[in-house]
Amino acid sequence: xxxxxxxxxxxxxxxxxxxxxxxxxxxxxxxxxxxxxxxxxxxxxxxxxxxxxxxxxxxxxxxxxxxxxxxxxxxxxxxxxxxxxxxxxxxxxxxxxxxxxxxxxxxxxxxxxxxxxxxxxxxxxxxxxxxxxxxxxxxxxxxxxxxxxxxxxxxxxxxxxxxxxxxxxxxxxxxxxxxxxxxxxxxxxxxxxxxxxxxxxxxxxxxxxxxxxxxxxxxxxxxxxxxxxxxxxxxxxxxxxxxxxxxxxxxxxxxxxxxxxxxxxxxxxxxxxxxxxxxxxxxxxxxxxxxxxxxxxxxxxxxxxxxxxxxxxxxxxxxxxxxxxxxxxxxx
Amino acid sequence: xxxxxxxxxxxxxxxxxxxxxxxxxxxxxxxxxxxxxxxxxxxxxxxxxxxxxxxxxxxxxxxxxxxxxxxxxxxxxxxxxxxxxxxxxxxxxxxxxxxxxxxxxxxxxxxxxxxxxxxxxxxxxxxxxxxxxxxxxxxxxxxxxxxxxxxxxxxxxxxxxxxxxxxxxxxxxxxxxxxxxxxxxxxxxxxxxxxxxxxxxxxxxxxxxxxxxxxxxxxxxxxxxxxxxxxxxxxxxxxxxxxxxxxxxxxxxxxxxxxxxxxxxxxxxxxxxxxxxxxxxxxxxxxxxxxxxxxxxxxxxxxxxxxxx
Ligand SMILES: Nc1ncnc2c1ncn2[C@@H]1O[C@H](COP(=O)(O)OP(=O)(O)OP(=O)(O)O)[C@@H](O)[C@H]1O
Ligand SMILES: [Mg+2]
Numbered sequence: 109x110x111x112x113x114x115x116x117x118x119x120x121x122x123x124x125x126x127x128x129x130x131x132x133x134x135x136x137x138x139x140x141x142x143x144x145x146x147x148x149x150x151x152x153x154x155x156x157x158x159x160x161x162x163x164x165x166x167x168x169x170x171x172x173x174x175x176x177x178x179x180x181x182x183x184x185x186x187x188x189x190x191x192x193x194x195x196x197x198x199x200x201x202x203x204x205x206x207x208x209x210x211x212x213x214x215x216x217x218x219x220x221x222x223x224x225x226x227x228x229x230x231x232x233x234x235x236x237x238x239x240x241x242x243x244x245x246x247x248x249x250x251x252x253x254x255x256x257x258x259x260x261x262x263x264x265x266x267x268x269x270x271x272x273x274x275x276x277x278x279x280x281x282x283x284x285x286x287x288x289x290x291x292x293x294x295x296x297x298x299x300x301x302x303x304x305x306x307x308x309x310x311x312x313x314x315x316x317x318x319x320x321x322x323x324x325x326x327x328x329x330x331x332x333x334x335x336x337x338x339x340x341x342x343x344x345x346x347x348x349x350x351x352x353x354x355x356x357x358x359x360x361x362x363x364x365x366x367x368x369x370x371x372x373x374x375x376x377x378x379x380x381x382x383x384x385x386x387x388x389x390x391x392x393x394x395x396x397x398x399x400x401x402x403x404x405x406x407x408x409x410x411x412x413x414x415x416x417x418x419x420x421x422x423x424x425x426x427x428x429x430x431x432x433x434x435x436x437x438x439x440x
Numbered sequence: 441x442x443x444x445x446x447x448x449x450x451x452x453x454x455x456x457x458x459x460x461x462x463x464x465x466x467x468x469x470x471x472x473x474x475x476x477x478x479x480x481x482x483x484x485x486x487x488x489x490x491x492x493x494x495x496x497x498x499x500x501x502x503x504x505x506x507x508x509x510x511x512x513x514x515x516x517x518x519x520x521x522x523x524x525x526x527x528x529x530x531x532x533x534x535x536x537x538x539x540x541x542x543x544x545x546x547x548x549x550x551x552x553x554x555x556x557x558x559x560x561x562x563x564x565x566x567x568x569x570x571x572x573x574x575x576x577x578x579x580x581x582x583x584x585x586x587x588x589x590x591x592x593x594x595x596x597x598x599x600x601x602x603x604x605x606x607x608x609x610x611x612x613x614x615x616x617x618x619x620x621x622x623x624x625x626x627x628x629x630x631x632x633x634x635x636x637x638x639x640x641x642x643x644x645x646x647x648x649x650x651x652x653x654x655x656x657x658x659x660x661x662x663x664x665x666x667x668x669x670x671x672x673x674x675x676x677x678x679x680x681x682x683x684x685x686x687x688x689x690x691x692x693x694x695x696x697x698x699x700x701x702x703x704x705x706x707x708x709x710x711x712x713x714x715x716x717x718x719x720x721x722x723x724x725x726x727x728x729x730x731x732x733x734x735x736x737x738x739x740x741x742x743x744x745x746x747x748x749x
Contacts (some may be wrong), residue, residue, distance in 0.1 A: 201646040
């Protein structure tokens, strides 16, 4: 495995209590694989990604436990300089908001060549050439000229392409994309994801793709993690998880996709609120919103295999007490 | 140059399509600095300020070589003379040419102003940026140090230095330099606190860049706007400080001259020989005005609000 994350816990300590943003997450990522991460807002997806690259502000954040093995080093325990050598070179990250992720005072060229100069030690002309090629590859027309423009001269979609080019220009082994297309309109989103897919295949880059869009996951990812309240409640191949969801939360998420509703039906929403992460939850975090919850759901749960490629944290499903309706594999 | 923005890459309309003819848009990518310069050039007062400041500086530094008199050459036979074709601004009670002394004094006043500003730029910007970017305990300690220096009464500080080390022009530079960076450090720190929360700084961290590089390349350029404005306003402020000290007899000592010294000497005899006060005071005030106009113009030109509408 390329990346092996084991029991990652990231807490935020504040005067008002401890926020358990990521609470015992384990997963692995193979070379070239695309892993989707879904879950409601605030369930700790971003914090999980940032933890891997040591980008959690400390304080208030703290990595309480865990290991993230990546090519012989533990990302969570290695020195700052080891981490810097990984960031932006072997593992790159693309942030959600393309409008604010580029430095407004520096030309795009300056920013895209930066990782090449810094990590690869290329000369300026060689770096510029590669940067132009990268911009070209993400679909920026007339890249050789436009690379010298300033960020404000680019639209949101173009800026996000720039960010992606910047992330891929060093040919990283892993690309972490935290909702890379959420701020963009649907057509641009599809174009960009398509480009990323193509480049990923060319470079053999693995990707962790955080998104709210289950359709995107179905279309782009190999495997999927479903997160709830800082924990993974279900994981497996896209086909398994979407075909036969094995956790009531996943089933509910699927049911709430508007496109799968008959016209006129009221939109399905999951009742109740996600739990307050400051409260210690002993059992299943979803129990209070779950229609299948029984007393035994208050006991500690853990992610266990249902089949070799399908894991769930639902005790009742594991015991075979309940069956969940599958929506069939959604495809785009 | 035309105003058609051929460099627009946006697939949707440019965020700032400008209706007015934009002269001086570079071929590729107008920088925000380019925009600011353009707005500055349209501001008449700022243009005047810039031109006059440059003029005064150049004349002060070259002038003393061109006048036929030395700044301390006395002519006790004639004493104070009113302005005449030989002495454009008259002479003082010791018969020294006032114009030469104004030019020579300008050299010292401006040097004090620019040098102290340079000190405040280098120390203040680095200090403030490091303090603000690293934050935490280091920030608290660094800023308390600034507070303590701030609390020292400046005049007392200078008097103490003078008593301890005697009259020395270098001491004056040192004293002014020591206090002038404090406000700069505070301004920069405040800006950096904001900038370091920006996503592009986070993105730079995620790119694996080291802290010094992030501070120099990504943080400082983004706080330069307020820094430039404040620096421009520091020059006149420091010159005023120097004048005040010289006026009190703590600064530049005769026979050397500075604008402060000249105004002091002029003020003593202003009822008999008014030109001794009028000329230095006029040049000094005009220079202060110019620098302040320039500073205000820069503030407007670099205002991010202005840059985005
Ligand atoms: N700097 C911080 N200080 C305190 N709490 C934080 C901090 N950053 C994140 N959190 C908390 O961590 C939890 C998880 O946040 P996170 O940003 O990972 O959610 P997310 O799953 O990415 O949501 P979204 O889909 O909206 O991006 C939230 O409850 C949030 O309040
Ligand atoms: Mg997020």
